[in-house]
Amino acid sequence: MEIQTVKKDPMMEIFIEECSDLVTQYETYLSMAAERNEYTMDIVNEIFRITHTIKADATMMLFESLSTPMRAFERILYFYRDEKAGIDFDRFTELLRKLVEYSVTEIDRLMDGTASEDDGKELTDEFRNYRDEIAGDLKVETVEDVEKTVKAESRDEPMRFYIGSAELSAEESAKPTRFETIKSDTRTANRIVKEERAAVKAAGEGGRNKGKKKTADVAVLDTEAGKNIRKHLEGREKQQEELKELYGIIKRLSTLEANMSDEKRNFPGIIPFVSKLHEHNLELLNWLVGVSTIPMGHISPKLHKTVEEMNQRLGRDIKLEIEGEQVLVDREWIDGLSGALVHMLRNAVDHGIETKELRISRGKSPEGKIRVSYANDGNSLKIQVSDDGRGIDIEKLRASAIERGLIFEGDEIADDDIIRLIFVPGVSTNEKEGIYSGRGVGMDAVLHNVEVLGGKVTTDTREGEGTTFTIIIPLNAVLNGNGGEEQDEDEDIDSRR
């Protein structure tokens, strides 16, 4: 078997990862806006932030098929962000959904090395026309004001361009490697599951929500791109099978090696060959471990960046500690886990940890701390995210759940069960308190990502002391292959001996 060393551009990898994450965030805000029937300023600011970041990253990577439409969309957002124009809910939602759909397709195409050739001209034109339409309804001075802001802000942006190596940017490298394919499939799998849940939920809740449509977070995958991805998914199991098979071969080789080792005394001549066999077998095993697992530390830069960005935006000084970065996980999992952790960190920074003033008045250290730890006990992967913040206000959560009709006043529900409600989409997103106040945002996404991997999340919270989320995912990955088939094959060899 020919084994190729997989060369990948780390900047490209991180770009794809970040972009996919940001597009998922668009979907979150779309569904929040749908729930409220309006784009609040908080939501507009978040959409602006996402758009701006994707634009800047895509510009840096010279991916004009993404940066051009993003730039055109951002021009619309300036009017909304600076409250120069009101938002036409339906039309804006439609445009944003088109952008999400386009971005999902485009990110997949970039991974395949087949960026759209016209740089998303159709969509860009639509954005430009809409921007002109908005501008047309406003006073000339107002439009000039906005244009000045656009210019001033773009002048302050640093110029950054990145070019990957010519060796890698040729067709072979732009194509996803086998494991990148798995990665993207996981991402899509997560999304499919999410879509389906949303659809089921929307159908089931139709009556209770008085027929209010929850359309914003569905349907992206019913597009052409979505269908293609489903096709990809079917290939995924096969790839897993291939890895298992390879592992089986390694196991058989090592049995053979042991058998030969037993014969050393009778045939001293084979000693050097046995040790060579051992060496090669080890190489093979290391290769398998290397291609199918990845240390959790791989996502640390992203986690630190998330906290740093939130710190800057919210004027906080929260420390992030990460422990157990060396713990290896199945490569397939890393995307889902990374998404879940980012959501959890955002929540912890934004809501879990009190403001400096409040912390000082409560006799806590002013800055606040979040600790992420990974451990693998051989049976399961355990991830903990703890903060030393205010803890979850159970009574507030209970009240919010009653308000939403999830439980009834007077129901006797244990605190532990109430806490689980934070994983229900939209619970306790109280408008008066801003986007994150309810701690609910994204926690449903966290649960989805973890459940897709067969895991569960538990919550331990103490009012005033902090909250710890524990994710436990049973290991049934390739390398722990407790599967029976290899066992049988070993016995085959034994019986043949």
Place this chain on the structure above:
Amino acid sequence: MKILIAEDDFASRKFMLKFLSKYADVDVTVDGEEAAAAFEFALEDNAPYDLVCLDIMMPNMNGVEALEAIRNAEERFGVDRSRRCKIIMTTALNEVNQVEQAFELGCEGYAVKPIDTDKFLVILKKMGFDLND
């Protein structure tokens, strides 16, 4: 248009020289120290470089240090931020941290070797250089 290249590897140096000479006057140096010094001389002579290409792994002073030295020199000479020279790191290193560090220190471009010359020309244009031979 004036370009300064710092590159310790002979073949890479030749390649960059040949590639860029089509568009500009190119000077070459073999390490970061020499590059920083050449840059400063040019500033003193009031004939600054428009573009500097810095390899990262070089003896004496590496490319990242040279990047800092060049930006410091510009500050000392009172060069306005909008008129600073453009700097592109040209290196075999493509670790994310390395790239981010270089951008933080103020380079405008980062090109991983072997250089993709088509894209290199694209970013030169985006940086506002006129590339008529």
